[in-house]
Amino acid sequence: MWTSRTARAALSRKTLLRNLQPCSTSTFRPRILSSIATRNISGTAILRAQSDIPSSVVTSKESFLDVADSVITPELLHEPTNVNAVLASTHYILEGIHSTGLPWWATIFCATFLLRTAITTPVAIYQQRAVGRMMALTPVLQAWLETLKTSVGIDHKLKGRDFATFNSEIQDAYRAKVKELYSTHRCNPRVSFMLPWVQIPLFITMSLTIRGMAGYPLPFLRDSSLPAEPGFADGGTMWFTDLAASDPTWIMPIAVGAVNLLNVELNALMMSKTPTRNQVIFRNIFRALAITMIPIAHEAPMAICLYWMSSGSYSVIQNLAFRVPAVRHRLKLPPLPKKSL
Numbered sequence: 001m002w003t004s005r006t007a008r009a010a011l012s013r014k015t016l017l018r019n020l021q022p023c024s025t026s027t028f029r030p031r032i033l034s035s036i037a038t039r040n041i042s043g044t045a046i047l048r049a050q051s052d053i054p055s056s057v058v059t060s061k062e063s064f065l066d067v068a069d070s071v072i073t074p075e076l077l078h079e080p081t082n083v084n085a086v087l088a089s090t091h092y093i094l095e096g097i098h099s100t101g102l103p104w105w106a107t108i109f110c111a112t113f114l115l116r117t118a119i120t121t122p123v124a125i126y127q128q129r130a131v132g133r134m135m136a137l138t139p140v141l142q143a144w145l146e147t148l149k150t151s152v153g154i155d156h157k158l159k160g161r162d163f164a165t166f167n168s169e170i171q172d173a174y175r176a177k178v179k180e181l182y183s184t185h186r187c188n189p190r191v192s193f194m195l196p197w198v199q200i201p202l203f204i205t206m207s208l209t210i211r212g213m214a215g216y217p218l219p220f221l222r223d224s225s226l227p228a229e230p231g232f233a234d235g236g237t238m239w240f241t242d243l244a245a246s247d248p249t250w251i252m253p254i255a256v257g258a259v260n261l262l263n264v265e266l267n268a269l270m271m272s273k274t275p276t277r278n279q280v281i282f283r284n285i286f287r288a289l290a291i292t293m294i295p296i297a298h299e300a301p302m303a304i305c306l307y308w309m310s311s312g313s314y315s316v317i318q319n320l321a322f323r324v325p326a327v328r329h330r331l332k333l334p335p336l337p338k339k340s341l
Contacts, residue, residue: 087218087226090209104235104243105306108210112310115202121318123198125331128322130191132334137181141174148173206307214244214301232303243303252305253297259312260290266319 093115098107149170182188212218212226229235232243240247247253264286268275275283297305321327323336 084226086205087209087212090205091213091226094209094213098231103237104229104231104303105237105240108303108306109310112206112307113314115206116311116314116318119202120195120199123195124318124322125333127191127195128331128333130187133185134182134187134189136334137185137187141178141181144177145170145174148177203311206311207304210303210307211301214303216301232301236302236306240302240306243306244301246299247297247302247305250294250298252302252309253294256297256305256308256312257290257294259309259316260293261287263312263315263319264290266316266323269323 094107094111097111097114098104102110208218209226213229214232215228218226228244234241236243239249240252264283268283293308297308300308322333325335327333328335
C-alpha cells in the first residue's frame with residue numbers, strides 16, 4: 001500500500017511540474033489539474049500546500065521537485081472523505097465514553113442512549129406536537145365536510161348536474177379547507193415523516209462505525225480510516241463475551257426482532273381509531289421488516305446486535321413514556337385518543 005501511495009505521489013509531482021512555468025515569487029501561481037484537485041486533494045489541502053511552499057524563486061524542474069516533495073505526501077493525497085469524517089466522529093464519541101472505564105458493552109448502551117436523547121427525542125417531541133394539532137382538526141374537518149356535502153348537493157340537484165361534477169367540487173373545496181386550516185394552526189403533514197429522516201442516518205452511522213470497530217469491512221467504502229478495536233474480543237458480558245463474533249444462540253437476534261415488533265405495535269396503538277389505508281400498509285411493512293431483522297442480526301457481530309437492541313429498547317421506553325398523561329402534559333403534547341389510553 002505504501003508503494004502504491006509513493007507512486008501516486010510521484011505521479012502527482014510530475015503532473016504539477018508539467019503545469020508550472022518558472023516564475024518569480026511575486027507572480028508564482030500553481031495551476032493544478034482539476035482531475036487531481038477533485039479526486040485526491042481537497043480544497044483545504046490545496047490551500048495548505050500552497051501556504052507551505054517556500055518563498056524562494058523556483059527556476060528549474062529540480063528545484064520545484066524538491067518543493068513538491070516536501071509538500072505533497074501520501075497522507076495529503078488520501079485525506080478522509082466526508083463519510084469517513086462522520087464515522088471518525090462517532091468513533092471518537094465511543095472511545096471517549098469507553099475511556100471513563102466502562103466496558104465496551106456498556107459503552108455501546110450509554111452512547112446509544114446519549115445520542116438518541118440529544119438528537120432524536122427533541123425531534124420526536126416536536127413531531128408529536130405537530131401531529132396532535134392535525135388530529136385535533138380532524139373532527140372540525142369532518143363536520144365541515146358533511147355540511148359542505150349537503151349544501152353542494154342541494155345546489156347540484158337544483159341545477160341538474162351529474163355526480164362526477166358534484167364529487168369533483170366536493171374534493172376541491174375540501175382540499176382548500178384543509179390547506180387553510182393547516183396554515184392557520186401551523187400544521188405541516190410533512191412533519192409526520194421528520195423523525196425517520198433524523199433517526200435513520202443516526203442508525204446507519206452508528207451501525208457502520210461499530211461494524212468497522214468489530215473488524216468487518218464497511219460496505220460502499222473502499223478505504224476506511226476506522227481501526228479494528230481489539231477490546232471487542234472480550235468486551236462483552238454473560239453469553240456474548242466476544243462482541244466481534246455473531247451470536248450462535250440466536251438470543252440477541254430474536255430479542256432485536258421482538259423489540260422492533262413491539263415498537264411497531266406501540267406506534268399502532270397511538271394511531272386514531274380508524275387508521276387510513278396507507279397507515280395499515282405501512283404498519284404491515286414495518287412488521288415484516290421487524291421479523292426480517294432476526295436473520296440479519298444473526299449474521300452481524302454481537303456489537304451491532306447490542307446497538308440495535310439498545311436503540312430499539314430506547315424507542316420502547318420513549319413510546320411508553322409518551323403514553324403517560326403526566327409526561328404528555330409536562331412536554332406540552334396533546335392528549336391521546338381514548339382508544340390509546
